[in-house]
Amino acid sequence: MESLAHLLSGFAAALGPAYLAYAFAGCVCGTLIGVLPGLGPAAGTAILIPLTFQLDPTGAIIMLAAIYYGAMYGGTITSVLINVPGEAASVMTCVDGHQMARQGRGGTALGIAAIGSFLGGLAATCALVMIAPPLAKLALKFGPPEFFALMLLALCLVSGLAGRSLAAALLMTVFGLLISLVGIDPVRGAPRFAFGIADLYDGFGIVPVVMGLFGLSEILLTAEQPTRDIVRTRLSALLPSRDEWRRSWGAIWRGTGIGFGLGLIPGIGAIVPTFMAYIAEKRLSRTPERFGQGAIEGVAAPETANNAYANAAMVPFLTLGIPSSPTIAVLMGAFIVNGLTPGPFLFQERPDLVWTVIASFFIGNAILLVLNLPLVGLWAKILHVPFKYLAVGVLLFCLLGAYSLQQSVFDVWVMIAFGLIGYVLRKLDLPLAPLVLGLILGPALEKSLRTSLEMSAGEYAIFFTRPLCLALLIASALVLAGAALQVARTAWRGVIFDRAAERGGREP
Amino acid sequence: MISPVKRVAPKYFLGALASLALLSGVASAQDYPRRPVELMVAYPAGGSTDIGARMVAAVAEKLLGQPVVVVNRGGAGGQVGWTELSRRRPDGYFIGFINLPATSTVILDPERQVIFDVDAFVPIINQVLDPGAIWVRADSRYQSLKDLVEAARKAPNTIRAADTGILSDDHLAILMLEEAAPGAIFRIVHLAGGAAQMQQIMAGNVDVAFDNVGSIVPRVRSGEVRALAVLDDRRSKFLPEVPTAVELGYPGVISRSARGIAGPKGMPAPVVRKLAEVFKKAMENPEHVSRMESTGLALKIMVGAEYERYYQEAHAQAKKYVEWARSRPRK
Numbered sequence: 001m002e003s004l005a006h007l008l009s010g011f012a013a014a015l016g017p018a019y020l021a022y023a024f025a026g027c028v029c030g031t032l033i034g035v036l037p038g039l040g041p042a043a044g045t046a047i048l049i050p051l052t053f054q055l056d057p058t059g060a061i062i063m064l065a066a067i068y069y070g071a072m073y074g075g076t077i078t079s080v081l082i083n084v085p086g087e088a089a090s091v092m093t094c095v096d097g098h099q100m101a102r103q104g105r106g107g108t109a110l111g112i113a114a115i116g117s118f119l120g121g122l123a124a125t126c127a128l129v130m131i132a133p134p135l136a137k138l139a140l141k142f143g144p145p146e147f148f149a150l151m152l153l154a155l156c157l158v159s160g161l162a163g164r165s166l167a168a169a170l171l172m173t174v175f176g177l178l179i180s181l182v183g184i185d186p187v188r189g190a191p192r193f194a195f196g197i198a199d200l201y202d203g204f205g206i207v208p209v210v211m212g213l214f215g216l217s218e219i220l221l222t223a224e225q226p227t228r229d230i231v232r233t234r235l236s237a238l239l240p241s242r243d244e245w246r247r248s249w250g251a252i253w254r255g256t257g258i259g260f261g262l263g264l265i266p267g268i269g270a271i272v273p274t275f276m277a278y279i280a281e282k283r284l285s286r287t288p289e290r291f292g293q294g295a296i297e298g299v300a301a302p303e304t305a306n307n308a309y310a311n312a313a314m315v316p317f318l319t320l321g322i323p324s325s326p327t328i329a330v331l332m333g334a335f336i337v338n339g340l341t342p343g344p345f346l347f348q349e350r351p352d353l354v355w356t357v358i359a360s361f362f363i364g365n366a367i368l369l370v371l372n373l374p375l376v377g378l379w380a381k382i383l384h385v386p387f388k389y390l391a392v393g394v395l396l397f398c399l400l401g402a403y404s405l406q407q408s409v410f411d412v413w414v415m416i417a418f419g420l421i422g423y424v425l426r427k428l429d430l431p432l433a434p435l436v437l438g439l440i441l442g443p444a445l446e447k448s449l450r451t452s453l454e455m456s457a458g459e460y461a462i463f464f465t466r467p468l469c470l471a472l473l474i475a476s477a478l479v480l481a482g483a484a485l486q487v488a489r490t491a492w493r494g495v496i497f498d499r500a501a502e503r504g505g506r507e508p
Numbered sequence: 509m510i511s512p513v514k515r516v517a518p519k520y521f522l523g524a525l526a527s528l529a530l531l532s533g534v535a536s537a538q539d540y541p542r543r544p545v546e547l548m549v550a551y552p553a554g555g556s557t558d559i560g561a562r563m564v565a566a567v568a569e570k571l572l573g574q575p576v577v578v579v580n581r582g583g584a585g586g587q588v589g590w591t592e593l594s595r596r597r598p599d600g601y602f603i604g605f606i607n608l609p610a611t612s613t614v615i616l617d618p619e620r621q622v623i624f625d626v627d628a629f630v631p632i633i634n635q636v637l638d639p640g641a642i643w644v645r646a647d648s649r650y651q652s653l654k655d656l657v658e659a660a661r662k663a664p665n666t667i668r669a670a671d672t673g674i675l676s677d678d679h680l681a682i683l684m685l686e687e688a689a690p691g692a693i694f695r696i697v698h699l700a701g702g703a704a705q706m707q708q709i710m711a712g713n714v715d716v717a718f719d720n721v722g723s724i725v726p727r728v729r730s731g732e733v734r735a736l737a738v739l740d741d742r743r744s745k746f747l748p749e750v751p752t753a754v755e756l757g758y759p760g761v762i763s764r765s766a767r768g769i770a771g772p773k774g775m776p777a778p779v780v781r782k783l784a785e786v787f788k789k790a791m792e793n794p795e796h797v798s799r800m801e802s803t804g805l806a807l808k809i810m811v812g813a814e815y816e817r818y819y820q821e822a823h824a825q826a827k828k829y830v831e832w833a834r835s836r837p838r839k
Binding site for chain 2: 266
């Protein structure tokens with residue numbers, strides 16, 4: 001238990017007043033970055049790098065890491081309160097979190113998110129300490145073909161997101177994939193569907209699209225119902241009830257497992273684990289019809305998953321020196337600027353630093369909980385603002401957020417356009433989450449497919465000769481077959497999609 | 509009292525106004541800068557261009573007397589940022605990093621349909637010159653560049669060689685090696701960047717990687733990877749034991765990535781001079797030098813005619829290989 005001894009001395013160092021202050025400052029900054037939709041964690045971290053030149057390397061890295069996981073939590077707040085994901089990893093939280101807020105349970109949603117994030121982060125850090133290095137080696141086996149198969153599996157699982165009907169979910173997924181084709185071809189470099197508009201060369205930004213689809217459409221829909229204005233939140237109801245605890249407990253542990261497992265694979269991104277965790281809960285639930293109507297598991301699972309992911313993503317970074325997300329790439333820049341090279345040798349050369357930083361992950365997660373639980377009541381008060389004022393605020397927030405992302409007016413138009421599209425889709429009762437999943441997975445799916453084929457000089461056999469890849473493909477086929485069976489069974493009973501709504505996504 | 513303006517005839521007045529405007533133009537070049545200067549990076553925050561930009565900006569703003577704000581206009585392999593740089597008013601308040609040969613290949617690739625040309629930018633000062641490197645995993649059976657080339661000759665189109673994107677400097681470097689070693693053909697895999705390359709090399713999904721010295725120095729020192737050659741006319745001071753491809757008998761395999769600051773065409777000469785002077789001082793600042801050194805990025809300050817010449821030469825070299833990339837034999 002050499003690592004335990006190292007960890008203890010790490011704690012001794014990380015609990016010093018200066019490092020505690022850095023971790024605290026990082027958590028506050030991170031939460032703010034998460035709340036502001038225009039500023040993602042990667043950009044936020046990058047901007048603060050020069051600030052950390054003045055600190056010693058350990059302090060700098062503690063602070064930047066705290067910003068990183070602080071942002072993961074911050075994005076939740078706006079998702080729940082006003083249906084605007086502060087950053088992409090909080091998209092899934094909108095679905096049930098905002099419904100909870102509309103039912104006066106916004107405080108509970110934020111509370112369970114804070115607790116879930118804390119437990120997920122804590123468990124993932126424990127796992128990092130104990131089993132990280134061998135797992136990281138295993139995760140490295142994920143080459144482009146495996147990555148492609150995993151993305152395919154994620155898309156097949158989208159049937160689990162089907163609210164009213166499977167067909168609607170698949171339709172929205174394809175719509176998302178089609179939108180993702182706009183922009184520069186990821187391999188050849190040629191523009192597609194850009195019509196000579198330079199702003200379109202980079203495709204549609206995830207954040208403006210998501211803010212429009214969820215946030216703006218919400219305002220439009222609510223404006224149609226003049227009766228709803230003030231949501232009464234009982235402040236006493238910040239902590240989940242006994243029943244809600246019972247429901248959330250399993251979701252939190254499954255969310256941790258999914259977030260941690262996927263976090264080990266470089267390049268997955270924070271959003272896929274949240275989708276997977278949500279789908280898993282819905283599939284496992286005995287009452288899947290509650291999902292989308294304010295199910296607390298629908299908040300607990302993705303929120304836990306994104307924090308477990310954030311901590312697990314440190315594993316390939318610290319042990320192999322491979323940054324697995326844009327934010328971690330920025331963090332890696334900070335390491336290098338400070339004369340440190342992440343990788344297996346860092347553990348040997350600077351164990352003091354590595355273990356102090358790891359200890360600070362535990363402390364940072366605790367700080368986040370302490371910081372956020374008392375604030376939940378304050379945040380929930382926003383829901384007491386009458387709609388006519390709140391709507392103006394949310395609108396401004398979305399407009400500024402879309403603009404500040406890249407200081408681009410074009411993004412503002414994208415946000416508005418997708419607000420209208422979101423409004424129409426929700427009127428038609430079509431689910432929005434599969435669209436976002438398609439939009440996000442599209443480029444990754446295409447790039448991994450084409451890179452795999454470059455590796456094999458065009459031979460498709462590469463997908464069937466690698467065991468892990470083959471297993472994932474078989475799993476995808478099984479998921480699709482299951483979904484098809486479900487549709488067939490429904491059709492057999494002479495009922496097409498409408499009656500399927502009542503059955504929801506129940507297991508075939 | 510009669511105001512002097514009323515006494516002059518309107519046409520003189522207009523003339524005076526015009527010359528005043530002209531004078532103020534000169535004046536604005538003299539007391540430049542009067543407001544913050546934006547320094548554009550055509551890549552997202554956190555990449556090595558971005559880090560270099562933030563390091564030099566932190567020093568330069570003290571010398572310039574105005575904040576130097578780094579703005580990231582990432583996307584489309586730099587095309588988004590450079591398009592904006594070419595369109596901005598040439599007043600010295602919006603300048604940006606150009607990356608050679610990346611800026612050139614974006615211009616030269618007809619599929620990109622760029623709206624700017626090579627002379628849309630005025631090169632001001634170069635910061636980094638990072639030579640290319642060919643490297644493999646430490647346990648690879650290719651001990652030397654000769655081994656690699658022999659193997660690529662014996663079994664063409666089987667050795668998976670990773671670059672950092674289509675028409676990147678590393679892609680061009682693979683083409684240069686194929687040209688200098690006739691018969692050797694690689695199976696080129698376009699990866700998204702240095703991190704993806706490191707991952708796929710470690711996992712054994714690609715056999716050899718072409719990247720820049722700055723990306724691999726610490727890994728070579730720690731013994732995880734082996735550099736087979738440096739693609740410069742002299743050895744790198746960061747990897748003095750690694751031979752150059754030229755030394756090994758592959759003349760012309762010289763591929764470097766240069767990062768420097770440029771502005772839109774038409775900037776007043778005094779503004780260009782002032783910027784070159786300030787940034788030169790900033791780049792020579794010991795703090796800047798030591799930070800660049802610690803990241804393994806070779807500082808190479810070039811200003812004026814020297815940088816202008818480098819810019820044109822890099823463009824001409826890129827042109828040759830971009831054309832060649834299209835007609836390259838596959839088997």
